[in-house]
């Protein structure tokens with residue numbers, strides 16, 4: 001059985017005019033897979049991740065992780081929020097330690113793990129800083145380190161690299177792929193960057209404009225391990241890129257008409 | 260409820276090491292005193308205005324009395340404020356955690372807040388007598404209101420995504436409260452306390468002015484009633500200095516505790 005199974009998932013945010021964020025989404029993700037989610041703004045990508053993390057209940061349909069219905073957050077899943085969601089009154093170090101602290105790990109162990117994860121995202125030396133003292137990209141990396149601290153089996157990443165400069169972004173893409181390859185984690189990776197989506201993933205899931213449905217799932221037949229930069233120059237990459245863009249283009253245009 | 264105190268008072272600057280600022284402030288003080296002296300001596304009826312030289316003389320002459328009244332006032336303000344902080348914080352977090360109860364209670368709280376202290380004080384004097392107890396009670400009731408309102412506002416303004424983040428990391432209800440709700444609402448709580456302290460001072464002074472045996476409010480009212488204008492000014496100066504020290508002290512405390520808050524988004 002697949003590690004993640006989503007069946008007919010629908011999410012309606014009630015209000016004066018109900019917002020249908022997801023409309024009958026079905027998707028399966030295998031253990032160890034790297035899956036990119038791409039789609040126009042507001043199509044429900046974040047909502048899907050929040051439901052899988054157990055932060056939000058589905059209106060209809062099912063979400064299973066390891067065969068069990070999701071009914072709340074768990075240490076098997078780690079979430080990187082689009083908004084970073086760092087606690088502003090905590091230092092970088094204390095933010096990364098948060099998950100371990102909530103699980104009552106001893107202080108020395110927390111420090112060790114947090115230091116290790118911060119080094120991973122290239123933030124050693126910033127342990128004592130507060131979020132407001134960091135750039136957007138650095139905050140984003142703290143948020144990634146925090147999610148990695150609990151060593152979740154599944155990583156739910158909501159536009160984790162959106163605010164990084166292009167070079168740091170390439171480095172972190174590389175780093176994430178290395179971590180992924182080493183740990184065998186399963187990654188759901190939301191991005192607006194088409195090239196990034198393809199370069200990183202085994203499959204790219206394309207969403208329609210709101211209400212979010214899955215328009216297509218495109219397999220990326222590029223060999224592993226990949227060089228996230230050089231892979232972009234291969235003819236195979238160009239072919240996939242063209243295919244994904246053709247489909248996405250229609251949806252982006254549609255979503256702009258609505259807005 | 261919209262009556263929350265300002266949550267970003269900014270960096271306290273009253274005693275900042277800034278030479279030019281000092282100079283200007285000193286200059287302004289001297290100018291005010293000079294003008295006041297002139298007006299008191301030559302222009303205004305001495306029943307209305309005592310010049311600073313006379314006030315200073317009275318201040319020295321009645322320093323023992325002044326100290327006694329100040330100590331009594333401070334005792335009453337601090338006792339009232341302590342009670343206000345206790346019930347205000349408790350009620351604030353209880354109401355903040357229970358949206359339905361909060362919505363039921365809100366208009367009552369707002370109505371209560373809208374009644375001027377001066378209108379309630381006589382009733383409390385009737386109930387608690389002329390002594391310290393009525394002063395403390397007035398302060399305890401009034402100073403609690405902005406604290407409740409601010410805490411509730413603070414809890415309402417907790418960023419939902421922070422709550423999601425700690426839930427995602429495994430926090431239960433108690434941990435959400437401790438790790439997010441409490442620290443996130445702290446700036447509002449502290450602003451509420453600062454406002455509450457000012458209200459406690461006002462409440463005590465008002466109650467002392469209406470009926471009391473002692474206190475700076477009594478001193479001012481008594482001096483006015485008996486045409487002892489210099490004494491009246493001594494009382495006013497003492498109150499001004501007291502209020503300023505208290506407010507600046509609380510602001511500094513607030514700033515020290517809330518550095519992350521005030522320096523955010525600069």
Ligand SMILES: Nc1ncnc2c1ncn2[C@@H]1O[C@H](COP(=O)(O)OP(=O)(O)OP(=O)(O)O)[C@@H](O)[C@H]1O
Pocket residue numbers: 013019020021039040041042043044045046047048082210
């Ligand atoms: N808590 C909420 N209450 C009401 N509506 C919501 C809520 N969260 C999301 N929505 C709505 O649901 C829709 C999908 O939102 P979502 O954040 O999942 O989109 P997204 O695909 O992540 O967009 P983006 O690419 O801009 O991040 C949007 O129209 C949004 O306004």
Ligand SMILES: [Mg+2]
Pocket residue numbers: 045046047082158
């Ligand atoms: Mg999103």
